[in-house]
Amino acid sequence: MNSRSAAAALISETGRGTKAAILNAALAAFGEKGFNGASTRDVAAGAGTSLSNLYNYFPSKSHLLAELLQRANDELLNRTSTAVQAAGDDPADRMREAVKAYVGFVVDHQTAALVAISEIRYLHGEHRERVVRARDSTQAIFGEIISEGVAQGRFTTPYPDGAARNIVSMCSAISTWYRAGGRLSRKALAEQHARYALALLETRD
Structure with missing residues (x-):
């Protein structure tokens, strides 16, 4: 990389x-x-x-790391929010586009995504709290979609509370193994993880 x-x-x-x-x-x-x-x-x-x-x-260095992680999350949050807003009202479509946006961010900014999950442990106090709040705001998008889908009967998972955390973790983990020019194209990788997420949520057609 x-x-x-x-x-x-x-x-x-x-x-x-x-x-x-x-x-x-x-x-x-x-x-x-x-x-x-x-x-x-x-x-x-x-x-x-x-x-x-x-x-x-x-x-x-802590100030540097905190600003880097804040900027990375701002970009991720903007991409995800924009994709979800354009996806319409169906929770499954919204989740699909949210995951694809997240995966696209990781592919485009792999270093930032990897640093975000591996180096946040070195932040403390106000720096850590600010970054965690920003990260939680992104995860909340997934949580809201899941809540809507469960309420509508679109998602039937018995574990909605942990689903958002696991989907976000799955997407962010791509930064640890992805290689440009590998077997999966960017589009295929995003589609594959969207299917994983919908399967995890036990989506009903």
């Missing part, structure tokens, strides 16, 4: 030494070395700037 290109796709690049360049470099460094393994010096070098300039924008 090319971490640097994945980072550039998530955050608009506006020049060396800028906030965007620093975030791009941080995402590439965290994707390659992990939060503990990457240093602020690595990030500054990747952004083509000095440590002092980096600290003008971000006083610590």
Whole structure:
């Protein structure tokens, strides 16, 4: 996986030494070395700037990681919300499009998706709370669709409370194994996981 290109796709690049360049470099460094393994010096070098300039924008690595995860979730939330709104009223259609949007995000921003699930453990206090709230807002979209589907008899799962968490986890886990150019195309991967989700929900035709 090319971490640097994945980072550039998530955050608009506006020049060396800028906030965007620093975030791009941080995402590439965290994707390659992990939060503990990457240093602020690595990030500054990747952004083509000095440590002092980096600290003008971000006083610590935790601030960098928190903003990266917030931005990643904002993009994921926007994609998912837009897809669901365009899907119509049927809960099964809404779930199908929500899953496809999530999978598309993971394929497009694999480094960000992987960092989000593997490095959040290093955030604490307000930083962690803010990121968890953002993540929960995305999961809530899936939870609302499931509640609607169960109420309408469209989904017959006896475990609606855990279903949203498991569907989101299934989608995010793609970041740990996906390889561009593999057996499944982006479209096929998204369709396959949408079917998994609907099967988990015991969807009634």
